[in-house]
Amino acid sequence: MNDSAGQQPIVAIIGGGYGGINLAKALDEHVAVTLVEPREAFVHNIAALRAVVRPEFLPRMFLPYGHLLAHGRVMRDRAVRVDGYSVELASGMQLRPRILVLATGSTYPFPAKSDTDNTADAVDEYRAAHDNLARANTVLLLGAGAVGLEFAGEIAAAWPDKKIVLVDQAEHILPGPYDQRLRDEVNRQLRDLGVEQVMGSPLTRLPDVPAGQTNRFSVITAAGTTIDADIWFRCYGIAPQTGYLAGDLLAARTAEGYLEVTPELNVVGFENVYALGDIAVIDANKAGIAGRQAKIVAANIRAQLAGSAERTIYSPAPPVIILPLGPTGGSGQLPGGEIAGPEQISRIKGQDMMITRYAEILNIPS
Ligand SMILES: Cc1cc2nc3c(=O)[nH]c(=O)nc-3n(C[C@H](O)[C@H](O)[C@H](O)COP(=O)(O)OP(=O)(O)OC[C@H]3O[C@@H](n4cnc5c(N)ncnc54)[C@H](O)[C@@H]3O)c2cc1C
Structure with a gap:
């Protein structure tokens, strides 16, 4: 997967958070995918605040990547310099994929997010x-x-x-x-x-x-x-993680550090580079949105690699939030605009903090 091996991934996805895992999984059957992620395990940070008060949630907040891909690979490494064409990793390796996807998400002060890779x-x-x-x-x-x-x-x-x-x-x-x-x-x-x-x-x-x-x-x-x-x-204090951007890609970076993308989720000015999730300026800061965007990017990459000009457009979601207040409390605003009560919020998120759903995406047996 590096220059010396002479073998390059068709698609490299930088960042194995909510957007990256959904995209890698959606493409795995169809194309050679390499997912680059410095963390030892996927961090299900939706459960982070529950895990602080109930440490028994901790083992299920860190979900191993080992079962995610049947064909592609997950590389434990960090992108340190990325221009529109190549990726330099902390290990010194270089990737030159045909298609590059940036999904490096955001940081948030502990305990909402942790910046520890181990x-x-x-x-x-x-x-x-x-x-x-x-x-x-x-x-x-x-x-x-x-x-x-x-x-x-x-x-x-x-x-x-x-x-x-x-x-x-x-x-x-x-x-x-x-x-x-x-x-x-x-x-x-x-x-x-x-x-x-x-x-x-x-x-x-x-x-x-x-x-x-x-x-x-x-x-x-x-x-x-x-x-x-x-x-x-x-x-x-949420902050997008785009400090590795270099060369021509810097032109698409906003003053706040987000990436400008087209409705097809290409980084503006780069038809072989996509961005999704918390770093994309369009509709950021929800795992659900990163997941929806992953579907669009997967469809567009498959069309692009098949030589088709057809593209799927991402339309920003209506405001949605699921806000638990403990396992049995909370409220939320649903896609149709309805305000959800505590029982509904508890069912959607409060009981298991969506751990089952993300463990399934990572193919982790229950
Ligand atoms: C406490 C809390 C609760 C939340 N609850 C919800 C909820 O209920 N529903 C919801 O929809 N959203 C929720 N969110 C928001 C959600 O967590 C984010 O929107 C989501 O994490 C964005 O996903 P992402 O894939 O863009 O980025 P992230 O999940 O931040 O993942 C980015 C990944 O990229 C990796 N990375 C970073 N830099 C590099 C690099 N240079 N090279 C390689 N890899 C790199 C990181 O290690 C990380 O694994 C919550 C957020 C918090 C803080």
Whole structure:
């Protein structure tokens, strides 16, 4: 698969997250695929916040890649320099595929995502966060978007006696194109769970203890509210992972680090390079969207390799969110615009955090 071997993959997919695994699986029967991923196992980060409060979820949050492909291969490596034609890997190898797909996703502060490639180290990190959280009486969560709200719900469900304070400079929870009825329902459930909100004013400075450590501290908002807590977590700060882009590809990178793509999901200006998932500027930041985009990219690559001019167009999805607040609570906005109640959310996500679904995609026996 490298220059010296003289053999190159037809399709190289960089990044084995939600987009990468769906695409690799969809193409595996049809074309020689190489999936490049530095992690030892697929990280099902949808379950991450549950795994912090319930460490028994941890073994099923890290799903091995070994059964994913029957024909193609998964290379444990990292792309360090990618232009429109070739991929330089951290190992020093070079790939020159006919078609290149970028699916390197995003980072998010721990525990929503972990930046550890080794599974045992990541598991230790989550266990330590659990132990620290278990010892804290008051928890401060900075950010009242989906991650902060979901984490508040998880902590409240697991430890009903802990005091939880959500702080955000925004006036209202859950920014984004969602129906106000959803915010109202989430607020109602958060009140029932006893979660406090301090909204509409930023902290004057971050806590002087590291995030995720148990140590009493005091912070103050610009509006003058003092909050004393024992542990805090940062629940904001998603960032696309595109630092490896080089050469002509840089022209398609936005100021925020996303990639401009066409409706066919080609990187703008490159008919042999595609991008999907959290790095694509079109409709980013949902695993479900990355999965839908993988289907479009698979169809377009197959058509392209067959010499057909036919292409499938990606149409952005309506706003959808599934927001559990613990195993039996939560709300969400469904594709038709309906607001889902706790029972429905629990069935869709809250009970098993979609682990079964992704274990099936990775062909892992239950
Ligand atoms: C706590 C939490 C809960 C969520 N819940 C939901 C949910 O319920 N439903 C939903 O639809 N979405 C949810 N999301 C969003 C979802 O996780 C992301 O949208 C999703 O991860 C995007 O998938 P992706 O394939 O684009 O990228 P990622 O899943 O981020 O995967 C990218 C992969 O690329 C690899 N990579 C990075 N750089 C390189 C490189 N240079 N070379 C090779 N490989 C590289 C990474 O190791 C990683 O495995 C949630 C997010 C969080 C944080």
